[in-house]
Amino acid sequence: MKNGTSHIQINIDVPLWPDGPVVVNQLNGTVLYTWVVMVVLVLVSYLVTRNLSSRTTLSRGQNLLEVLVTSLKNQIREVSQQDPGPYLPFVGTLFLFIAMSNLLAIIPGFQPPTASLSTTAALATCVFVAVPLFGIASQGIGNYLKQYIQPSVFILPFNIIGELSRTLALAVRLYGNMMSGAVIGMILLGFVPLFVPVVMQMFGLMTGIIQAYIFAVLAMVYIASASQTHHRPTARNQSSSVSRTAPDEPQHPTSHDSQSLTHEGDL
Amino acid sequence: MEINWTTFTAQIINFLILAWLLKRFLYGPIVRAMEDREKKIADQQDEVIFARQNAEQEAAEYRKRKEELDHTFEELFAKAGYEVEQWKEKHLQQAREEVDQARKEWYRSIERERNTFLHDLRQRAGQQVYSMTRRILTKLCQASLERQIIEAFAERLQQIHEGKRNEIVAAIRNSHDRLLIETAFSLTDEDARKIESIIHEYLTDEIEIDFKVVPELICGIEMKTAGFKIAWSVDETLEELEGEFSTALDAAISKGRE
Numbered sequence: 001m002k003n004g005t006s007h008i009q010i011n012i013d014v015p016l017w018p019d020g021p022v023v024v025n026q027l028n029g030t031v032l033y034t035w036v037v038m039v040v041l042v043l044v045s046y047l048v049t050r051n052l053s054s055r056t057t058l059s060r061g062q063n064l065l066e067v068l069v070t071s072l073k074n075q076i077r078e079v080s081q082q083d084p085g086p087y088l089p090f091v092g093t094l095f096l097f098i099a100m101s102n103l104l105a106i107i108p109g110f111q112p113p114t115a116s117l118s119t120t121a122a123l124a125t126c127v128f129v130a131v132p133l134f135g136i137a138s139q140g141i142g143n144y145l146k147q148y149i150q151p152s153v154f155i156l157p158f159n160i161i162g163e164l165s166r167t168l169a170l171a172v173r174l175y176g177n178m179m180s181g182a183v184i185g186m187i188l189l190g191f192v193p194l195f196v197p198v199v200m201q202m203f204g205l206m207t208g209i210i211q212a213y214i215f216a217v218l219a220m221v222y223i224a225s226a227s228q229t230h231h232r233p234t235a236r237n238q239s240s241s242v243s244r245t246a247p248d249e250p251q252h253p254t255s256h257d258s259q260s261l262t263h264e265g266d267l
Numbered sequence: 268m269e270i271n272w273t274t275f276t277a278q279i280i281n282f283l284i285l286a287w288l289l290k291r292f293l294y295g296p297i298v299r300a301m302e303d304r305e306k307k308i309a310d311q312q313d314e315v316i317f318a319r320q321n322a323e324q325e326a327a328e329y330r331k332r333k334e335e336l337d338h339t340f341e342e343l344f345a346k347a348g349y350e351v352e353q354w355k356e357k358h359l360q361q362a363r364e365e366v367d368q369a370r371k372e373w374y375r376s377i378e379r380e381r382n383t384f385l386h387d388l389r390q391r392a393g394q395q396v397y398s399m400t401r402r403i404l405t406k407l408c409q410a411s412l413e414r415q416i417i418e419a420f421a422e423r424l425q426q427i428h429e430g431k432r433n434e435i436v437a438a439i440r441n442s443h444d445r446l447l448i449e450t451a452f453s454l455t456d457e458d459a460r461k462i463e464s465i466i467h468e469y470l471t472d473e474i475e476i477d478f479k480v481v482p483e484l485i486c487g488i489e490m491k492t493a494g495f496k497i498a499w500s501v502d503e504t505l506e507e508l509e510g511e512f513s514t515a516l517d518a519a520i521s522k523g524r525e
Contacts, residue, residue, distance in 0.1 A: 028271070042289065069293070
């Protein structure tokens with residue numbers, strides 16, 4: 001809140017030291033808090049994984065990280081019906097970064113980087129780029145590009161629009177949720193400074209985790225839809241535990257995306 | 268709500284760095300550790316399965332060996348029982364044979380003692396009969412028993428059938444043996460001459476006669492020559508006496524056995 005109670009604005013993209021040196025004057029809260037999140041994630045990972053045990057007795061930290069990684073792999077496997085190995089670093093990092101950013105928002109003074117449209121746009125752009133990369137790596141550039149003219153070449157503009165719009169949706173959804181949570185917290189802090197903001201913060205924790213989950217799963221759905229066209233019959237033959245797709249789901253990847261986006265709209 | 272493109276670019280770079288760092292420090296080590304653990308557990312399960320299979324095989328082998336040992340033990344036990352039975356039968360048979368042998372030996376010994384006793388009895392009885400008869404004859408009719416015996420002998424010579432007598436005489440003449448007269452008692456010269464005269468009278472006078480005292484004859488007289496023997500004695504009487512004693516003795520032994 002910079003301009004009094006009449007106008008509430010949260011913008012962590014504002015440079016922290018505008019009068020600093022050339023590089024430092026560009027440093028804003030988004031990048032700074034992103035670094036904090038990165039340091040926390042990497043430091044915790046390093047501290048736990050430097051003394052890993054392959055025996056059956058585990059440290060608490062290793063146990064926690066193994067549960068986390070296993071859950072991520074299982075989610076990726078359920079969504080993609082493929083080996084989660086290649087997708088784990090990308091999708092897992094999306095989830096962990098967003099989740100950690102949103103969780104750290106409980107700390108007073110910490111502004112989650114995900115409340116910045118620049119961050120969410122950057123993440124959505126990463127997904128936007130990763131989708132064709134994984135798709136091409138999986139089925140070749142020809143097959144991947146052929147998806148855009150299926151079932152007809154007239155669908156091509158709509159497919160391109162779909163790609164762009166879902167990327168935009170990804171970015172705006174996360175930004176809107178996180179920013180709105182922060183704005184609501186600010187407003188309630190002005191009206192009822194006791195207790196209610198605490199409840200809202202706790203509610204924000206849940207919302208943050210859900211948003212991280214949604215972002216990661218949607219990214220995985222996009223990547224899977226781009227990389228599993230040829231594997232679809234095989235995947236359908238498997239006893240799939242994917243509950244996000246209907247049994248009579250069309251085989252076309254774009255339709256798959258639409259189905260996923262429909263659920264996304266529900267969320 | 269606007270995008271700071273510098274921040275946008277920095278965040279993309281930050282995200283990529285974070286993804287690489289997490290892959291380096293989180294996903295890679297954690298996944299490797301889990302895979303190592305799964306491999307170890309799988310290896311341990313394989314080892315357990317292998318050890319269990321080995322244990323089952325060894326257990327089966329030991330069961331088989333135990334059955335073989337039990338079978339062998341039963342065979343050995345049966346064989347030992349059979350051998351013991353054989354040994355027992357053999358030694359029982361041997362013991363029975365030894366007992367039978369001892370019993371037979373004992374019976375033979377008893378028989379010998381019995382025969383010896385009967386022989387002694389016969390000898391003693393004969394001697395007593397002879398002595399008593401001799402005294403009775405002397406006291407009652409002033410007769411000599413020896414003389415009566417000689418008379419009885421002469422009577423026997425007389426009673427020899429003519430053909431037999433000629434056969435004896437021919438044999439005496441052909442053999443040129445001396446004729447031997449054995450008596451249980453000593454002959455007086457008169458008795459000796461009487462015997463000579465009897466022999467010369469009833470057989471032949473072409474033979475030399477020798478006399479010999481043989482106490483075992485017991486009240487008897489015998490003539491031996493050229494394979495012929497003519498005798499008179501109380502042997503028959505003594506045999507009857509011995510037979511009666513033997514019968515009585517056997518009856519007493521049988522009663523004692525019962």
